[in-house]
Amino acid sequence: MAEHERAACVIGWPVEHSRSPLIHKYWLAKYGIAGDYRREAVTAEDFPAFVRDLAARGYVGANVTLPHKEAALAVSEPDAQAQAVGAANTLWLENGRLRSTNTDVEGFLGNLDACVPGWDRGLRTAVVLGAGGAARAAVYGLRARNVGRIFVVNRTLEKAEALRAAFGERVYPHPWSRLAEALAPAGLLVNTTSLGMRGQPPLEIDIAPLGSRAVVCDLVYSPLRTALLAQAESHGLRTADGLGMLLHQAVRGFSLWFGMTPEVTPDLRALVERDLAGH
Ligand code: NAP
Numbered sequence: 001m002a003e004h005e006r007a008a009c010v011i012g013w014p015v016e017h018s019r020s021p022l023i024h025k026y027w028l029a030k031y032g033i034a035g036d037y038r039r040e041a042v043t044a045e046d047f048p049a050f051v052r053d054l055a056a057r058g059y060v061g062a063n064v065t066l067p068h069k070e071a072a073l074a075v076s077e078p079d080a081q082a083q084a085v086g087a088a089n090t091l092w093l094e095n096g097r098l099r100s101t102n103t104d105v106e107g108f109l110g111n112l113d114a115c116v117p118g119w120d121r122g123l124r125t126a127v128v129l130g131a132g133g134a135a136r137a138a139v140y141g142l143r144a145r146n147v148g149r150i151f152v153v154n155r156t157l158e159k160a161e162a163l164r165a166a167f168g169e170r171v172y173p174h175p176w177s178r179l180a181e182a183l184a185p186a187g188l189l190v191n192t193t194s195l196g197m198r199g200q201p202p203l204e205i206d207i208a209p210l211g212s213r214a215v216v217c218d219l220v221y222s223p224l225r226t227a228l229l230a231q232a233e234s235h236g237l238r239t240a241d242g243l244g245m246l247l248h249q250a251v252r253g254f255s256l257w258f259g260m261t262p263e264v265t266p267d268l269r270a271l272v273e274r275d276l277a278g279h
Contacts, residue, residue: 007036007058008257011050012065015039019272020063023250026271027262035258044068048075051091051098061092061257063250064100069133076100084166085136089249092256104137107249108190108219109145114248114264115240116215120145123187127151127179129203130192131159134219138190139167151182154193183209189232190217196226203228207235218242222276243272 010020016039024037040062042050047068052075054062064072069087076098082088088100112119126147128135131154142150150167151174152160160173174182183189189210195203197220205228207216216232221242229239247264255261 005034005036006060006258007038008061008063008253009038009040009059010063010065011040011042011047011068013041013043013067015041015065018063018065019246019275020065020250022272022275023247023268024254026268027254028258031258031260031262033258033260042068044071047071051075054091054098055093055096061090061253063253064089064091072100078102081105081140084140085133086166087133087136090253090256092253101252102137103249103252104134104245105141105144106252107245107247108138108217109141110248110251110264111244112215112217112240115244116238119188119215119238119240120147123147125149125151125182125185126188126190127153127174127182127186128190128192129153129195129205131156131163132192134192136163136166138192138219139163139171142188143167143170147188151186153179153182179205180209183207184211186210186214188215188217190219191226191228192219194220196220196228198222207231207237210235210237212236215240219245221246224273224276243269243276247272 010018021037028035072088078088078100082100082102085102088102090103091100126142128138131152139150150170151172152163153174153176154160164171164173194200215238217240218226218228219242220226224243232239
């Protein structure tokens with residue numbers, strides 16, 4: 001590595017599946033930046049020491065993926081966003097301090113802004129399926145856009161109740177068995193569960209109660225066109241897919257590490273789509 005070259009990495013266990021190197025290396029080449037982005041397979045046990053020595057290892061920052069997202073919060077100085085979500089996926093060094101944030105929030109919002117401009121104008125009610133880490137990022141984002149009522153529908157209702165405790169009374173924990181009642185007034189439906197993902201059970205819901213102006217967003221990106229998105233399109237609804245969120249969540253990390261804000265372009269999307277097609 002040249003002395004002036006900046007490098008970042010994605011830390012996970014396992015980490016081979018991560019598409020982050022593909023995305024960041026594309027931008028490094030596109031913008032002619034002499035930098036590097038690598039994969040680092042690090043166990044949970046080794047994670048704290050690894051990030052403590054991040055600079056000594058030649059890194060200006062890192063993405064963090066499973067199973068380290070909560071640990072990343074504990075070993076760094078998180079911003080308000082990461083703190084509220086309860087997990088960090090992006091680390092950077094700021095005057096020798098290890099800082100962290102959660103870019104799934106802007107990935108979620110940025111993707112909707114790009115795919116369905118004006119999606120949040122007058123949006124009163126949203127339905128979020130799931131209550132895990134991705135749901136927390138989505139709920140945080142929806143609150144930031146002033147959505148008045150956010151139904152959180154989850155198999156384990158206690159976890160939806162925990163989101164209300166964390167994010168306040170605009171969050172309505174709602175049982176899966178009464179999903180139709182929540183869908184009827186909703187202008188946005190977001191799937192943040194892992195249902196519908198390759199290798200996971202299907203997401204079997206009927207979205208017919210949604211109004212004709214509703215938007216449907218799926219965070220699952222493998223397969224790219226999920227059964228939920230296909231159903232939404234068959235009803236003539238506007239959609240936003242999980243790959244778009246994956247690309248948009250990468251923007252902030254790149255800008256923190258390499259000093260310029262990259263663009264999410266059709267070329268980049270096509271590159272990652274081709275990679276996903278080969279699994
Ligand atoms: P997580 O914290 O493990 O949460 C998983 C959620 O799925 C929980 O709400 C869980 O319900 C629900 N679930 C799992 N299996 C289920 C089943 N058989 N029946 C009903 N509900 C089930 O995971 P996460 O980090 O939030 O990620 C969730 C999904 O979002 C994954 O597919 C991930 O790839 C995707 N994601 C995508 C992006 C992107 O950039 N596109 C970013 C982040 C995450 P219980 O609480 O009842 O267990």
